[in-house]
Amino acid sequence: MAEIERWLELLEDKGGRITGPRRAIVELMVNSDHALSPVDVFDQARGKYPKMGLVTVYRTLEILSEMGLVERVHQSDGCHMYLRAAQGHEHLLICSCCGKAAYFSGDDLGTLIERISRESGFSVQSHWLQLQGLCQKCQPVKIHPSVS
Amino acid sequence: MAEIERWLELLEDKGGRITGPRRAIVELMVNSDHALSPVDVFDQARGKYPKMGLVTVYRTLEILSEMGLVERVHQSDGCHMYLRAAQGHEHLLICSCCGKAAYFSGDDLGTLIERISRESGFSVQSHWLQLQGLCQKCQPVKIHPSVS
DNA sequence: CTATCTGCAAACCGTTTGCAGCGTT
């Protein structure tokens, strides 16, 4: 996948070095359609780079996040997960069962935001919209929650 | 304020006891129009009840939150703040400078959510919408950020 | 060869839990 090389080149352009651990993490993040916690990334990336340390995962995700290639997803319990960044103005739809994530666009919040600004006197800087639901795979699971 | 008594009565109805620390925290939460962190609550409530312990703040906020009188507000850094709960279906507008909060209603996400459900195959369970901005007081502050 | 990156261990910070004593009812 050329996208992996693109990320690594951007990293290099920034003066960073391309190393085994970083390559493994980038490969994972480029390809995953699930939001992943640092520990998820650690576990999965160890398959490709067994000496991987958890600290390196944190540091690399931080860098990718600063570069705008990856974004932090906020969980209701306060933990963070990471996901390939949106392209342009997109919002997130996340499966509350398995963490599968999809971006969507076409929210029309402009009118609402304008009204709220006018009524409240706030100058609105940004908005945060996220939908929670069940993906196709997980819908049957939750309908019969007797699985536990 | 009768609202304070209402909260305390609800607490009593649930089998809870009305104590000094709880009264101080309830008074604070009923009256505050800012989202407050547990430490904020601790500091401010100590004015009314000097022996207050931070643990009691956590435990009381947890109870008020379970009762639906207070809600957790998620911060981008993963920390939690607490705020008097919304009435019905309202969303939050928060000042990114001072934390002043206001609820608004009248979002019309129904159409959007229906479309996304159809296109993605997800069954959407809930949504999470929050606007960040600057309140009237803080707008001049940020225009001249030399204050630091 | 040099600067960056890595992994370990330890520090850190917000939050939760165990427990003995106190206060409400």
Place this chain on the structure above:
DNA sequence: AACGCTGCAAACGGTTTGCAGATAG
């Protein structure tokens, strides 16, 4: 008097930092 609540101290879990050795360029 009985039970719930409180505060302290200690545990906890996710995240960050200090450091010496490894490695990319």
